[in-house]
Amino acid sequence: MSAHSPNPVVPSSDRPTSFWRRYFKIPHTFVLLVILTLIATALTYLVPAGEFEREKDPASGNTLVVPNSYHSVEANPISLVEVPRAIVKGLIDASDIVFFVFIIGGAFQVITATGTIEAVTGRVARTFSKRGILVIPVFLALFSVGGFTMGMSSEVMVFVPLGIAIARSLGYDALTGTAMVSLGASIGFTSGLMNPFNVGIAQVIAEVPMFSGMWMRALLLLVLLVITSWYVIRYARRVKKAPAKSIVHNLEGESTDRKMDLTQIPGLQVKHILTVLTIGASFALLIWGVSKKEWWMEELSALFLTMGVVSGFCAGFGPSRIANEFVKGASAITFGAFIIGIARSILIVLEQGNVIDTIVFVLSNAVGHLPGSIQVLGMYFFQTIMNVFITSGTGLAATTMPIMVPLSDLLGVTRQTSVFAFQMGDGFTNMILPTSSALMGSLAVSGITYQQWVKFMWPLMILWVTTGAVFVIIAHMISY
Structure with a gap:
């Protein structure tokens, strides 16, 4: 019923709908995970106990499942009173990853507070403001860097107004401006070249070197940039030629801010350049340490902590300001x-x-008789479906990878391919799911309705998911 209806009484026929909406909605992620833990507890009573033999692979150093070694063992059902203890034990067992995430969050908040991201974005905006359509692929590429390094997702909503203002100044609409910012961060997050929040954690669980196999992820990023740039440019040109064809034409009609003053965008200062150099040097050191010195969680946490502190000093922050920003990010x-x-x-x-x-x-028995390409596609679409319920990349990795890793061993799928299937399944649908905080936050800032966004996004989503399917098949064929 409309909010302006003269009759405030809700018809009795509408009450069941209100009841269902109130009590039967998607639960909080913590609640969902506890429910999954309770389901796992029930499975210890319902599923026969058994285990595989495992042995250490001398070549890779990984602990692998021995094929055809499954056998029954004594049942050990878990009681409900043990569930709270299991949750606490989970936090303790994952403490290295948990604190790694805390340190990354704190470090990147210090970097954000320096204003470096706004300054670099502003410099790009001024440089390409007179070059029309080039702004779209440049902004997509720029924000993809934030996505594949610091895992930028929800943070991107801060830059949506800037994207909209630039798009409108070039004769495009708010949807174009939102897309060239949000989609850039999304494809960067999905490709995950050096994203510690999804790829990094998944590779830790899969026991493969962190950020290894980067060439395939870089190729994925390049393909996604080309596809997304083509799609957004095609839409933007149509809007500029015929503004009435804009999906958000009503929003454009209400807008009085069609132009922007580029002089209001922060300029690039010495402190910003020093911060960029610090970040670049840190990631170069990260690649060297992981590939040459076998750095793991402890060394990487120390590196990110140092990067955040040094970036703060480069911006002229005092120790207390750095500490405050770090705590805020953590x-x-x-x-x-x-x-x-x-x-x-x-x-x-x-x-x-x-x-x-x-x-x-x-x-493994259910999919073992299918062609290899179908098996790996099943893993990919399983992760895509799970992302509907667990939209956190870190949470999805922690939930699904412990099961996908031994399954990939049994199916002859490399662990790197299993991580690859996870990262694409985790990333693509974030730009169309209403449970995604990154998407809904950007739409709230832009004023675009979810329905308008879906109308714009669904053809591109099909292209993205299809591209992911092709890539995961290729990865399996070449034993990536």
Whole structure:
């Protein structure tokens, strides 16, 4: 019923709908993970206990499942009173990853507070403001860097007004401006060249070198940039030629701010250049340390901590300001960090109940007789579906990768390919799911309705998901 209806009484026929909306909606992520932990507890009573033999691969150093070694073992069902302890144990077991995420969140908040991101974006805006359509691929590429390094997602909404203002000054609409910012961060996050929040954690769980296999992810990023640039440019040109064809034509009609003053955008200062150099040097050191010195969570956490502190000093911050910004960033990432530990409790329950290997055994038998390409596609679409319920990349990695890793071993799918399937399944649909905080936050800032966004986005989403399917098949064929 309309909010302006003269009759405030809700018809009785509408009450069931109100009831269902109130009590049967998608629960909070923590609640969902606890429910999954309770389901795992029930499975320890329902699923026969069994396990595979495992041995260490001398070549890679990884602990692998021995094929055809599944056998029954004594059942060990988990009681309900043990569930809270499993959740706490999950947080303890995942403490290295949890604190790694806290440190990254704090470090990148210090970098954000320096104003470097706004300054670099402003410099790009001024440089390309007279070159029309080039602004779209440049902004997509620029924000993809934020996506594949610091895992920029929800943070991107801060830059949406800037994108809209620039797009309108060039004769485009708010949808174009929102897309060239949000979609850039999204394809960067999905390709995940050096994204510690999804690829990094998934590779830790899969026991492959962190950020290894970067060439394939770089190729994915390039393809996504080409496809997305073509799609947004095609739409923008149509809008400029015939403004009435804009999906958000009503929003454009209401707007009085069609132009922007580029002089109001922050300029690039010495402190910003020093911060950019610090970030670049840190990621270069990260690649060297991981590839040559086998750095792991402890060394990487120390590196990111140092990067944040040095960036703060480059911007002229005092120790107290750096500490305040670090705490602010770490606090903001608490939700994602706790997801990792709570998700680990699912695995702990299944392991203690001796049923996780049985689940893997059943899954492997279900797809074992299918062609290899179908098997790996099944893993890819499984991750895509799971992303509907767990939109956090860190949470999804912690929940699904412990099951996908032994399954990939049994199916002859490389662990790197398993991580690849995860990152694409985790990333693509974030730009169309109403449960995505990054998407809904950007739409709230832009004034674009969810329905308008879906009308614009669904053809591109099909292109993205299809591209992911092709890439994961190729990855499997070449034993990536």
